[in-house]
C-alpha cells in the first residue's frame with residue numbers, strides 16, 4: 001500500500017456485555033476481537049464477511065461512534081480516544097457515515113435542505129447563505145436539483161433518498177466516508193447509479209472510502225483493498241485483484257464460491273458455507289474457522305493463526321496460507337486428474353510437516369465430502 005496512512009487500528013476490541021434477562025451471569029459478545037489495520041489516504045477499502053461477524057461494529061469504532069473495550073484508533077496519526085469534546089466534534093465533520101437504510105436514517109419531518117445543512121450547522125461551518133449555496137451545490141453533485149431542498153424525504157424514491165444521504169454525508173467536506181451497506185437496500189437497477197455517484201465524488205474530492213458490503217460483486221468493482229472478517233477478526237486482507245484471483249484463507253475461498261454464477265437462463269449455483277456462524281459469545285478455540293473448514297487439522301483446533309505476510313500487501317491468518325498452491329487443493333481433486341493427485345501429495349506432505357500425527361491418516365481425508373460443494 002503506497003498511500004499515506006489515514007486511519008489505523010491497533011489491538012481494537014469491542015465486547016458487548018449483555019445482562020441475562022432473569023438468572024445467570026451476563027454474557028460477553030466479542031463483536032470485534034483484536035483488529036489491526038491501516039487504511040491509506042484516498043483508497044477504497046472494503047470490509048466483507050457474513051452477517052454478525054463484526055463489520056458494522058468495526059466501522060463504528062473507526063469513527064468513534066462507539067468506544068472500544070481495548071485498543072486504539074488513530075486518525076492522521078493521532079489517537080482519537082484522547083480527543084477533547086471540541087476536537088471530537090471537528091473529527092466528526094471529517095469522518096462521515098452513509099447508512100444502509102435511506103428510509104430510517106432521514107428525519108421525515110425535516111426538509112431535504114435542512115437535513116443536508118444539519119452537519120454544517122452542527123459543526124458551525126459557514127454563514128446561512130454559504131450553507132444554502134453548499135446545499136444547492138451538493139444536491140446537483142448527487143444528481144438531484146437545488147429546488148429539491150424544499151421537499152420532504154417521503155417525496156423521493158429509495159435511490160433518491162440514498163443520494164440525499166450521500167449529500168448529507170459529504171456536505172461538510174469529510175476526508176473519510178464509511179458506507180455501511182450503502183446500496184444493499186436498493187433495487188439492483190438503482191444500485192449501479194448510486195455506486196457511480198459515490199465513485200465520482202470519491203475521485204472529485206479525493207475521499208477515503210470504507211465500504212461494508214456483503215455483495216462481493218460491488219466490492220470487486222469498487223475497492224482497492226479488501227479485509228475479510230470472521231467472528232470479530234480479520235482473517236485476510238489483500239489488494240482486491242489478488243483476493244479474487246487467489247484467496248489465501250479457506251473462509252475467503254468459501255465466500256467467493258458462494259457467489260452466484262451470472263449466466264443468463266442458467267440455474268444459479270449458490271453454494272452456502274457449511275454450518276452456521278459460531279456464537280461470538282464463545283468463539284471456537286485455535287483458528288475460529290476450524291469448525292467449518294474442510295482443510296482443518298489438529299493444529300487448527302489448538303493454535304490460533306496470526307495474519308501472515310504473503311507478499312504484495314496480501315496477508316492471511318491460516319496455517320496453510322504460506323503456499324497458495326496448496327490452498328487450492330481440495331480433497332475431491334484427487335479423483336479427477338493426475339496433476340491434481342500430485343498436488344494432493346504435496347498438500348499431504350505439507351500437512352504432515354504442520355501436523356505429524358495426521359500423516360498416516362491422510363487418505364481418510366479424501367473420503368470427507370468437500371464442504372463447499
Ligand SMILES: Nc1ncnc2c1ncn2[C@@H]1O[C@H](COP(=O)(O)OP(=O)(O)OP(=O)(O)O)[C@@H](O)[C@H]1O
Nearest residue numbers: 016018029031050051052053054055056057058280
Ligand atoms: N449493541 C450491541 N449489544 C450487544 N450485541 C451487539 C451489539 N451490537 C452488535 N452486537 C453483536 O455483535 C456481533 C457483531 O455485530 P455487527 O452488527 O457488528 O455484525 P455485522 O457483521 O455488521 O452484521 P450485519 O451484516 O448483519 O450488520 C453480533 O453478534 C451482534 O449481535
